[in-house]
Amino acid sequence: MTDTALATSLSFPVEASTDPVTDSDRAAILADPGFGRHFSDHMAVATWTLDEGWHDDRIQPYGPITLDPAAAVLHYAQEIFEGLKAYRHADGSVWSFRPEQNAARMNRSARRLALPELPDGAFLQSLRQLVSTDQAWVPGLEESSLYLRPFMIASEKFLGVRPAHEVTYYVISSPVGPYFASGPAPVDIWLSRDYTRAAPGGTGAAKCGGNYAASLAAQQQATANGCAQVCFLDATEGRWVEELGGMNLFFVHADGTIVTPQLSGTILEGITRASVLTLAAESGHEVVERRVSIDEWAEGAASGAITEVFACGTAAVITPLGTLRDGDATITMGDGETAGEVTMALRQALVDIQYGRADDPHGWMTRLA
Numbered sequence: 262m263t264d265t266a267l268a269t270s271l272s273f274p275v276e277a278s279t280d281p282v283t284d285s286d287r288a289a290i291l292a293d294p295g296f297g298r299h300f301s302d303h304m305a306v307a308t309w310t311l312d313e314g315w316h317d318d319r320i321q322p323y324g325p326i327t328l329d330p331a332a333a334v335l336h337y338a339q340e341i342f343e344g345l346k347a348y349r350h351a352d353g354s355v356w357s358f359r360p361e362q363n364a365a366r367m368n369r370s371a372r373r374l375a376l377p378e379l380p381d382g383a384f385l386q387s388l389r390q391l392v393s394t395d396q397a398w399v400p401g402l403e404e405s406s407l408y409l410r411p412f413m414i415a416s417e418k419f420l421g422v423r424p425a426h427e428v429t430y431y432v433i434s435s436p437v438g439p440y441f442a443s444g445p446a447p448v449d450i451w452l453s454r455d456y457t458r459a460a461p462g463g464t465g466a467a468k469c470g471g472n473y474a475a476s477l478a479a480q481q482q483a484t485a486n487g488c489a490q491v492c493f494l495d496a497t498e499g500r501w502v503e504e505l506g507g508m509n510l511f512f513v514h515a516d517g518t519i520v521t522p523q524l525s526g527t528i529l530e531g532i533t534r535a536s537v538l539t540l541a542a543e544s545g546h547e548v549v550e551r552r553v554s555i556d557e558w559a560e561g562a563a564s565g566a567i568t569e570v571f572a573c574g575t576a577a578v579i580t581p582l583g584t585l586r587d588g589d590a591t592i593t594m595g596d597g598e599t600a601g602e603v604t605m606a607l608r609q610a611l612v613d614i615q616y617g618r619a620d621d622p623h624g625w626m627t628r629l630a
């Protein structure tokens with residue numbers, strides 16, 4: 262039997278928790294969930310071995326996992342992850358946004374990290390089973406959601422360097438509130454001249470923990486300089502704008518054109534990015550994927566040729582940029598304090614689809630519960 266044949270039978274049967282969080286404790290958490298601090302009562306798990314393929318799939322009570330200290334992931338970081346959200350609609354139903362794109366991307370990441378692919382149907386089934394089991398954890402408040410975090414780790418006990426023969430897949434979920442308490446406020450960004458995120462031929466296009474580990478020293482510099490996030494340049498010339506540590510970038514030009522750095526193998530292909538490209542084109546903007554130099558950004562912001570810059574990703578949706586700090590120099594977008602009109606209109610169009618307040622002509626929403 263092939264891996265795929267085994268995996269199509271993954272149903273993630275539910276072993277319910279005997280000790281779930283009480284209704285009143287959960288209500289208190291959902292009233293102010295923050296981000297990534299609280300987790301629902303259950304998690305999805307499946308195991309893959311070289312001999313048996315995917316098996317032992319289930320939904321089980323959320324809790325600590327046991328790993329051998331020699332598990333390969335702890336030493337060689339053979340790990341990938343995904344991030345998507347479950348949104349509650351007005352009628353109480355629960356939906357996710359383009360989850361098949363997350364399934365496809367997880368498998369592209371798996372190939373790059375020499376991990377086994379998980380069939381798309383099994384990925385979706387794990388989300389459906391977890392979210393329907395824990396649907397009480399999906400907040401109903403404005404701009405709140407249940408963040409879903411699928412991930413895959415090399416769990417084999419072996420210190421030799423080769424792709425692991427035993428791998429474990431999990432999905433955990435965490436209720437999240439609005440990213441910005443009082444609506445999206447422009448953020449200040451640090452331009453990293455000392456560090457790069459991804460080199461040609463590296464893992465920049467894969468969603469793997471290693472990329473994030475490598476970005477943390479730059480993040481420390483950003484924080485020390487009063488900035489919220491880091492912007493990375495290309496690793497070869499140090500000239501081309503790539504993305505933030507976990508979000509893609511867009512530039513709104515005075516003539517209405519919207520530009521985003523082209524995918525080059527070192528940029529993570531965001532699902533929000535792809536969706537913004539579609540929505541911007543539909544609302545009459547010319548959209549262009551091409552290289553953007555840091556000089557074009559600095560000069561365009563100064564001259565007014567670039568009117569708005571925003572970052573996008575699942576967690577914060579669309580975030581306006583206020584300033585970009587390049588050492589002692591500061592590039593200011595607009596007045597540096599007001600979210601741009603185009604940015605906010607695109608953000609609204611996207612969240613209206615996600616929360617079921619607008620039509621979904623592309624069939625982007627998939628019902629989970």
Ligand SMILES: *Cc1c(COP(=O)(O)O)cnc(C)c1O
Nearest residue numbers: 507508509529531532533574575
């Ligand atoms: C996940 C991620 C993004 C955003 O992708 P979405 O699918 O839009 O959430 C952008 N850049 C990096 C490095 C990422 O890991």
